[in-house]
Amino acid sequence: MGHALGMRSYTLGAAWWQGSSGPYWGHNAIFRIKPFTQHCLLEPLPGTDALSGPILSHDQVEAAMMANAGYEVRVWPVEGGSYEENPPHLIEFIRRDLRWCHGNLQYFKLLREPGFKLLGRIQLALAILMFIGSPAWLTFIAMAILTASIAAPGTMPFDPFYGTILIVTVMSMVFAPKLATLAHVLTVRNERKEYGGFLSVFISAFFELVYSMLLAPVMAIAHSIFIAQLFAGRKTQWGGQARQPHGIPLVLAAKKFWPQTLFGLCGVIWMMDYSLADTWLLLPVILGPLLTIPFAMITSKPVLGMYFKHSGLWALPEEKKTPLELQGLSKEQRRVEMELAKANRAAATR
Numbered sequence: 001m002g003h004a005l006g007m008r009s010y011t012l013g014a015a016w017w018q019g020s021s022g023p024y025w026g027h028n029a030i031f032r033i034k035p036f037t038q039h040c041l042l043e044p045l046p047g048t049d050a051l052s053g054p055i056l057s058h059d060q061v062e063a064a065m066m067a068n069a070g071y072e073v074r075v076w077p078v079e080g081g082s083y084e085e086n087p088p089h090l091i092e093f094i095r096r097d098l099r100w101c102h103g104n105l106q107y108f109k110l111l112r113e114p115g116f117k118l119l120g121r122i123q124l125a126l127a128i129l130m131f132i133g134s135p136a137w138l139t140f141i142a143m144a145i146l147t148a149s150i151a152a153p154g155t156m157p158f159d160p161f162y163g164t165i166l167i168v169t170v171m172s173m174v175f176a177p178k179l180a181t182l183a184h185v186l187t188v189r190n191e192r193k194e195y196g197g198f199l200s201v202f203i204s205a206f207f208e209l210v211y212s213m214l215l216a217p218v219m220a221i222a223h224s225i226f227i228a229q230l231f232a233g234r235k236t237q238w239g240g241q242a243r244q245p246h247g248i249p250l251v252l253a254a255k256k257f258w259p260q261t262l263f264g265l266c267g268v269i270w271m272m273d274y275s276l277a278d279t280w281l282l283l284p285v286i287l288g289p290l291l292t293i294p295f296a297m298i299t300s301k302p303v304l305g306m307y308f309k310h311s312g313l314w315a316l317p318e319e320k321k322t323p324l325e326l327q328g329l330s331k332e333q334r335r336v337e338m339e340l341a342k343a344n345r346a347a348a349t350r
Contacts, residue, residue, distance in 0.1 A: 002178060002208035004316055005185065009177035011077040020072035021119035024063035036062065039069040045109050050102075050230045056238065057103020060127045061110060064120030088245035089300035090292075091256055094222045099238050101131040101223055102230065134223035141285065145270060160278075167281055175209070194317040204314045214288035214295070221260050221289060245302040250293070257292040264290025 014022060024036075040062040045052045055061060063073045087093045107124040110116070116124070144158070151157040182205050185191045186198060195201045230236070254261075267286030271279045288295075298304065308314065 002205065002212060002314075005181040005205070006178035008077070009180045011075055013177070015075040015077045018075065018119065018123075020074055021067045021117060021123070022063060022073050022075040023123060024059050024066065024073055025075070035066045035069060035071045039065050039071075045106055047109075050233060050235060051106045051109055055103060055106050057100050057106070057127070060104075060107070060123050064116050064123060067117055067120055068115050085243075087241060088243065088302075088305075089248055090218075090296040091248060091252070091300075092242050094219065096241060097219060098222065098226045101226060102236060102238075104128055104131055105227070105230065131223050132227065134220035135227055138220055138224050141282075148274075149270070163281070178205075178209075196312045196315060200312055208314060213284040214291070217263075217285045217288045218257075218260050218292050218295075221263055225259060245305060246300070247302070248297050248300040250297065253293045253296045257296060260289035260292040264288070264292070 040058075042055050042058055042061060044054050066073050087096055104127045107128050111121060111124055147157055182201070185195055185201055192198055192201060196204075264286050267282065268290065271282070271286065309319075
């Protein structure tokens, strides 16, 4: 639900500033229209390094190639009727994200290619920044901690006023699209009803916000490790995604998430030398990684997922509607359709 809320405002903004050079996202790429088949043949990238070979994340490139051929590629900022489920647990969620990371980093090789329009190159650059922002963010935090550690005992070498301005600015950029759509849903009766009512929307949004803040540093660490290994020459093989829900055992969780846990432990040890008033802004950055192992195990439980599915929390309107409602039929039309379907089933059993 949180992603759906955030993407509505994000897509409206993208449709405004990108105009006729928008991206060719996910579900749109199901339709192999003529401009796509004529101009979007993606040759493997030359070379033997980790960024060579078939392009793993292709939407942005396909959009740029169709725009180069003289076609308009526009984002239609209207959602509804379709959505994609997340992978069943954190390991697969990160694995899918790292494949996108790998694919987006391949755009480094395309930035120098002739023929792309300026906005197409900007799209590719923004796609790269989505992931290299993670090691940049962690490096920034590490440099701040190092600077604080070598300062005179009992002193903080930063002005908290400017630090507060920085964190408020960054958090506004991150959460403003989501909060804007949330405000719209909460204040528009029909939308609020579709999402389950005021209380359901408010509770879902609050805990999704906490969830996102704790998950962000976990993902950033995963991205950073992967990017370091990739540029060190590591070859990566990608298989199909696991879609069936199953619990993650402790041994597997510890094997996959020990770097995040170690990061969190180091953060706790560092915070012990300072007051909470000086370090409270780093709490989400430290708590998320510190709790990654139990977090991954608990959220992987199928029974927990089924419980929240039936609770109505975090549910999209598409998950609440019947197939006939998704077709936009009125209540009377749905009744007639259901009666016809019932009669057809009865006739088939005779």
